[in-house]
Amino acid sequence: MxxxxxxxxxxxxxxxxxxxxxxxxxxxxxxxxxxxLWTDAWQQYRKHKLAxxxxxxxxxxxLMCVFGPAIYRVSPTQIDVAGKGLVPPPIEIVLPxxxxxxxxxxxxxxxxxxxxxGPMGYTDLGLDIFAQAMAGGRLSLLVGLxxxxxxxxxxxxxxxxxxxxxxxxxxxxxxxTDLFLxxxxxxxxxxxxxxxxxxxxxxxxxxxxxxxxxxxVIGFLNWMSTARLVRASFLSLKEKEFVEAARCIGASTxxxxxxxxxxxxxxxxxxxATLGIGxxxxxxxxxxxxxxxxxxxxxxxxxxxxxxxxxLGLNSYxxxxxxxxxxxxxxxxxxxGDGLRDALDPxxxx
Numbered sequence: 001m002x003x004x005x006x007x008x009x010x011x012x013x014x015x016x017x018x019x020x021x022x023x024x025x026x027x028x029x030x031x032x033x034x035x036x037l038w039t040d041a042w043q044q045y046r047k048h049k050l051a052x053x054x055x056x057x058x059x060x061x062x063l064m065c066v067f068g069p070a071i072y073r074v075s076p077t078q079i080d081v082a083g084k085g086l087v088p089p090p091i092e093i094v095l096p097x098x099x100x101x102x103x104x105x106x107x108x109x110x111x112x113x114x115x116x117x118g119p120m121g122y123t124d125l126g127l128d129i130f131a132q133a134m135a136g137g138r139l140s141l142l143v144g145l146x147x148x149x150x151x152x153x154x155x156x157x158x159x160x161x162x163x164x165x166x167x168x169x170x171x172x173x174x175x176x177t178d179l180f181l182x183x184x185x186x187x188x189x190x191x192x193x194x195x196x197x198x199x200x201x202x203x204x205x206x207x208x209x210x211x212x213x214x215x216x217v218i219g220f221l222n223w224m225s226t227a228r229l230v231r232a233s234f235l236s237l238k239e240k241e242f243v244e245a246a247r248c249i250g251a252s253t254x255x256x257x258x259x260x261x262x263x264x265x266x267x268x269x270x271x272x273a274t275l276g277i278g279x280x281x282x283x284x285x286x287x288x289x290x291x292x293x294x295x296x297x298x299x300x301x302x303x304x305x306x307x308x309x310x311x312l313g314l315n316s317y318x319x320x321x322x323x324x325x326x327x328x329x330x331x332x333x334x335x336x337g338d339g340l341r342d343a344l345d346p347x348x349x350x
Contacts, residue, residue, distance in 0.1 A: 051339020054332035065137035080126030150219025155226025163234025267344035
């Protein structure tokens with residue numbers, strides 16, 4: 001007769017299942033990627049749909065400005081008054097005037113020539129607006145980025161020193177910040193640019209001097225909000241336990257500021273920098289529009305708007321495209337700033 005196997009005790013079955021579950025949990029824990037601030041921020045950023053749209057649109061515009069001239073080989077400074085002066089875009093769209101009996105009339109679209117030949121039309125001098133928009137986008141985006149680097153650097157240093165040392169240093173630096181905040185920025189921006197344009201151009205050259213002057217003026221007049229933001233963060237962080245521990249092990253003041261506290265302040269600074277790029281581009285466009293920025297032979301979005309204003313009575317499409325580029329870039333950057341604020345703010349995850 002076959003032997004009948006004895007049933008396994010219930011306790012042994014429970015112990016085996018517990019040990020197997022523990023082993024699976026440990027294996028899953030070892031294979032799981034560690035969570036960091038930036039991975040959590042990316043997961044939160046991906047939930048912001050408008051921020052993703054803004055990121056994609058800004059990346060598309062940057063790629064067009066950087067690599068577009070290598071594909072669309074038309075000089076932005078090539079003049080052809082007789083052949084292409086004030087030639088409109090190749091697509092003509094006629095909107096319906098009144099509704100038809102059976103519904104609305106569809107707009108009629110007519111191709112006047114090949115869409116690859118001057119897709120945005122030409123100015124009165126025969127300059128290709130599309131080629132100028134790409135070349136001007138390089139300079140406008142460069143000015144915005146460099147001006148934000150200047151403003152963020154100055155504001156971070158002022159806010160860190162004021163928040164960490166406090167007392168007289170804090171009072172002096174914050175009164176200086178209040179003084180800059182009380183100044184009218186646009187008139188001061190125009191005055192400094194007008195007074196120092198000639199000596200700076202003589203020192204660094206025409207184009208480089210204008211670039212340095214515009215970047216420095218915009219950067220040094222927009223650091224105040226960053227300084228207040230960094231100061232507030234330093235005032236709260238310098239009393240934390242990890243700062244006291246750094247002091248106990250003999251860390252220097254500069255090490256405490258830049259190695260221990262500063263990394264914890266970068267999140268709001270990144271958001272401020274993102275939003276500042278759009279403001280810097282608008283400031284540069286304002287200077288070029290008023291004739292105090294880059295000269296008319298150097299294409300920027302602001303100078304193109306200035307030229308389009310003068311020719312608005314002849315053709316309204318000339319200022320349309322540079323204005324549209326400025327609008328899309330600033331809108332995309334603002335959406336990205338909103339997404340970064342939600343992603344880097346711990347209170348939004350509660």
